[in-house]
Amino acid sequence: MSANKEIPKRWGLTITLVLFVFAVMIAAFIISGVIAFILHTSGILDFPIREMPNKPDGNPLSALFLLICLCILLGTTITAFFSNIALKPIRKVIDATHKVAKGDFSVRVDLKGIHELEDLSQSFNRMAQELSSIEALRSDFVNNFSHEFKTPIVSVRGFAKLLKDGNLTEDEKCEYLDIIISESERLAQLSTNALSLSKYESVEIISDTEPIRLDEQIRKVIVLTEPKWSAKEIHMNVEMDEITFDGNGDLLQQIWLNLLDNAITFSAKGGSIHISLAKSTEGTRFVIQDTGIGMDDATTTRVFDKFFQGDVSHAKSGNGLGLTIVKRIVELCDGTIEVQSELGKGSTFIVFLPDGTNV
Numbered sequence: 001m002s003a004n005k006e007i008p009k010r011w012g013l014t015i016t017l018v019l020f021v022f023a024v025m026i027a028a029f030i031i032s033g034v035i036a037f038i039l040h041t042s043g044i045l046d047f048p049i050r051e052m053p054n055k056p057d058g059n060p061l062s063a064l065f066l067l068i069c070l071c072i073l074l075g076t077t078i079t080a081f082f083s084n085i086a087l088k089p090i091r092k093v094i095d096a097t098h099k100v101a102k103g104d105f106s107v108r109v110d111l112k113g114i115h116e117l118e119d120l121s122q123s124f125n126r127m128a129q130e131l132s133s134i135e136a137l138r139s140d141f142v143n144n145f146s147h148e149f150k151t152p153i154v155s156v157r158g159f160a161k162l163l164k165d166g167n168l169t170e171d172e173k174c175e176y177l178d179i180i181i182s183e184s185e186r187l188a189q190l191s192t193n194a195l196s197l198s199k200y201e202s203v204e205i206i207s208d209t210e211p212i213r214l215d216e217q218i219r220k221v222i223v224l225t226e227p228k229w230s231a232k233e234i235h236m237n238v239e240m241d242e243i244t245f246d247g248n249g250d251l252l253q254q255i256w257l258n259l260l261d262n263a264i265t266f267s268a269k270g271g272s273i274h275i276s277l278a279k280s281t282e283g284t285r286f287v288i289q290d291t292g293i294g295m296d297d298a299t300t301t302r303v304f305d306k307f308f309q310g311d312v313s314h315a316k317s318g319n320g321l322g323l324t325i326v327k328r329i330v331e332l333c334d335g336t337i338e339v340q341s342e343l344g345k346g347s348t349f350i351v352f353l354p355d356g357t358n359v
Helices: 002-041 060-086 088-101 115-165 170-201 214-224 226-231 249-265 297-302 322-332
Strands: 210-213 235-240 244-247 272-279 283-290 336-341 347-354
Touching: 088 115, 115 170, 210 214, 210 249, 214 226, 214 235, 214 249, 214 272, 214 283, 226 249, 244 249, 249 272, 249 283, 249 322, 249 347, 297 336, 322 336, 322 347
Parallel strands: 235 272
Antiparallel strands: 210 244, 272 283, 283 347, 336 347
């Protein structure tokens, strides 16, 4: 049933053009015939008519030549007239494309009639909508990223000036130096995330794979982030099977590190984080669940979008790139990632890596 419906859609424009050319030919032939008949009856043009013995034959070649010229002239005129009408939808798309090229992503086209033109208008509108969304995200990102960069730079500059002025106690010097080190590390992390995302987006196939014990790798990530979750007195609950996966260790570590860092960041003091890693018949399933602030539905649907930050008040550190990086790496190994969250009740991220894929 669907195949039968697809045929007219696929051939709609072709059939329309064929009918158009055929109609022009018929119209040109009929009009030329009528004109020739009028000229003949008025005596201006004499056709050879052998059925009338008393009428002398005219010149058949000149009459045929004149008829052909009339057909060509009329056919060209009719085609030019109707082509102007037929090309109107295409001109609308061209004009809309020029507007989009100039940065106006609000433009939309509405073409009706031929299936291909309807599909073209729908595709164009989807493209304009996607570009509009990307532009909005880019604008938000520029504002947020500029703020994220400016804040530590101003902080480093301010405390460096205080250190240069002198008249400070040793405790004050140590405190200011710790702040400068912390802000410098924050800047380095921002730069690293931006470069990592740019790198991963241009990659389609990952090489340098080797067998990796995922459970051991995740434990190392937990130890690596221990100062951060210990400072917030977060209880870590870990349940992992022994799983060996053929992949790229550096990229896989980015998944666990970003997800764990995200869970720690948005968990309250004294909260808990549950991590599980299990093997199934189809692949590997990693789950990280926190008891943090959670997300509303609007944030959940956009949490993996590039540049998106759910916490626009900057109450939490972040730059809207960590989860985007995670999603990109998971996609590179044909895996999936999903999030379940409720505002005030924490979030759960689930990563599935199918067997037989390398990352």
